[in-house]
Amino acid sequence: MRMSQYFLPTLKEDPSEAQIVSHRLMLRAGMIRQSSAGIYSWLPLGLRVLRKVERIVREEQDAAGCQELLMPTIQPAELWQESQRYDDYGAEMLRIRDRHDRNMLFGPTNEEMITEIVRAHIRSYKDLPKLLYHIQWKFRDELRPRFGVMRGREFLMKDSYSFDLTYEAARVAYNKMFVAYLRTFARMGLKAIPMAADTGPIGGDLSHEFIILAETGESEVFCHRDILEYDVLGEDIDYSADLQPIVDRWTSLYAATDEKHDELEAANLGDALVNARGIEVGHIFYFGTKYSEAMNASVTGPDGSSVYPEMGSYGIGVSRLVGGLIEAFHDENGIIWPESVAPFDAAVINLKSGDVECDAVCDNLYGKLNLAGLDVLYEDRDERPGTKFADMDLVGVPWQIVVGPRGVKNGVVELKSRASGKREETSSEAVLARFAG
Numbered sequence: 001m002r003m004s005q006y007f008l009p010t011l012k013e014d015p016s017e018a019q020i021v022s023h024r025l026m027l028r029a030g031m032i033r034q035s036s037a038g039i040y041s042w043l044p045l046g047l048r049v050l051r052k053v054e055r056i057v058r059e060e061q062d063a064a065g066c067q068e069l070l071m072p073t074i075q076p077a078e079l080w081q082e083s084q085r086y087d088d089y090g091a092e093m094l095r096i097r098d099r100h101d102r103n104m105l106f107g108p109t110n111e112e113m114i115t116e117i118v119r120a121h122i123r124s125y126k127d128l129p130k131l132l133y134h135i136q137w138k139f140r141d142e143l144r145p146r147f148g149v150m151r152g153r154e155f156l157m158k159d160s161y162s163f164d165l166t167y168e169a170a171r172v173a174y175n176k177m178f179v180a181y182l183r184t185f186a187r188m189g190l191k192a193i194p195m196a197a198d199t200g201p202i203g204g205d206l207s208h209e210f211i212i213l214a215e216t217g218e219s220e221v222f223c224h225r226d227i228l229e230y231d232v233l234g235e236d237i238d239y240s241a242d243l244q245p246i247v248d249r250w251t252s253l254y255a256a257t258d259e260k261h262d263e264l265e266a267a268n269l270g271d272a273l274v275n276a277r278g279i280e281v282g283h284i285f286y287f288g289t290k291y292s293e294a295m296n297a298s299v300t301g302p303d304g305s306s307v308y309p310e311m312g313s314y315g316i317g318v319s320r321l322v323g324g325l326i327e328a329f330h331d332e333n334g335i336i337w338p339e340s341v342a343p344f345d346a347a348v349i350n351l352k353s354g355d356v357e358c359d360a361v362c363d364n365l366y367g368k369l370n371l372a373g374l375d376v377l378y379e380d381r382d383e384r385p386g387t388k389f390a391d392m393d394l395v396g397v398p399w400q401i402v403v404g405p406r407g408v409k410n411g412v413v414e415l416k417s418r419a420s421g422k423r424e425e426t427s428s429e430a431v432l433a434r435f436a437g
């Protein structure tokens with residue numbers, strides 16, 4: 001993508017309405033545009049990151065054996081009357097009436113709708129287990145939408161739902177999601193700690209929130225210091241094997257949100273207790289037959305009797321993660337994207353656009369990196385070098401390839417890592433071998 005043509009409305013000044021760094025940087029880097037409170041358009045740069053996050057989430061759901069479908073954003077009220085949640089959900093639910101005076105709503109979550117789908121198509125225990133997910137926009141009329149995409153009213157969620165014949169089987173599904181979540185967040189470079197959590201309006205009695213520590217986080221959390229050192233990506237995961245040992249390892253150390261915090265238990269930790277703030281990027285629930293029973297979604301069991309499937313639901317805040325990532329990865333100059341979610345893999349910065357030699361070196365790099373399948377941002381504008389560096393640091397592309405007249409004369413370009421700030425002089429060929437080899 002050529003900067004000269006790209007729709008990238010960066011801001012020099014800090015927008016006054018943004019209270020936390022991720023919101024500020026998303027506005028300054030031209031990633032989002034507020035439409036009304038808690039509702040945003042995703043501009044091209046922001047959408048690139050959102051899609052990368054979504055891709056990792058999808059790959060890990062698929063790997064865990066979860067099947068993707070897509071349910072609508074608008075739901076009929078009757079479904080929610082069946083589960084008794086239509087009135088309970090209160091003012092957070094956006095209620096709509098269609099031209100035939102039918103009560104509809106913009107879905108805040110999908111337990112009812114997925115239960116209705118399963119009820120219609122799954123009649124026998126032989127068709128269980130089922131693990132289904134979608135990635136779809138949700139609406140919750142939050143009392144205090146704030147911090148940009150972190151607490152929005154319209155937001156993108158990945159939500160999965162499991163249906164099993166027995167409690168034991170439901171725990172297998174829960175464990176699959178637990179481990180898939182650890183992997184998902186780790187692939188984004190995030191340390192998300194599973195913490196014992198409250199179930200709120202979703203219900204049930206087993207639940208973990210996945211929390212990344214950040215001073216600006218809305219949740220107060222408590223955990224054992226050692227759990228912050230755990231690493232899941234080093235482990236080979238076989239989703240058909242027993243995952244309980246992995247789940248046990250992660251849940252044997254104390255970790256709880258403030259609602260579940262047990263001061264007596266925590267006191268035993270002494271110095272090892274960490275009390276911090278965090279951002280909830282995922283939340284998983286086991287709630288048994290709460291919805292299958294209320295909505296009469298039974299299947300025929302092995303002995304011919306009718307059984308209500310055991311269910312769970314598993315959410316990831318896809319759009320919230322974009323803000324969470326920036327909270328975790330930034331410095332005073334802007335965003336520092338981890339490579340796995342970066343909007344572009346590399347940037348070619350032409351310090352003297354219009355100079356025949358600089359243009360030739362840049363065009364060659366840009367063309368070949370693109371051909372190799374990389375997403376490349378080409379800074380080809382007629383701007384001062386200072387502006388180009390500042391914008392590129394703000395936008396946070398992991399690798400900057402800087403091409404200037406002096407270097408070109410000596411046959412070198414400069415390769416700069418956004419994360420470490422380290423620069424090295426090297427040749428175009430070496431850059432191509434490294435990234436496109």
Ligand code: 5CA
Nearest residue numbers: 109151152155159280281282283314315317320
């Ligand atoms: N049905 C369950 C699981 S699928 C559910 O709705 N869980 S939830 O309420 O915890 O939401 C799942 C995730 O969505 C949360 O962990 C959080 O990361 C994200 N989320 C929730 N509310 C918002 C919001 N207002 N803005 C942005 N993300 C949100």
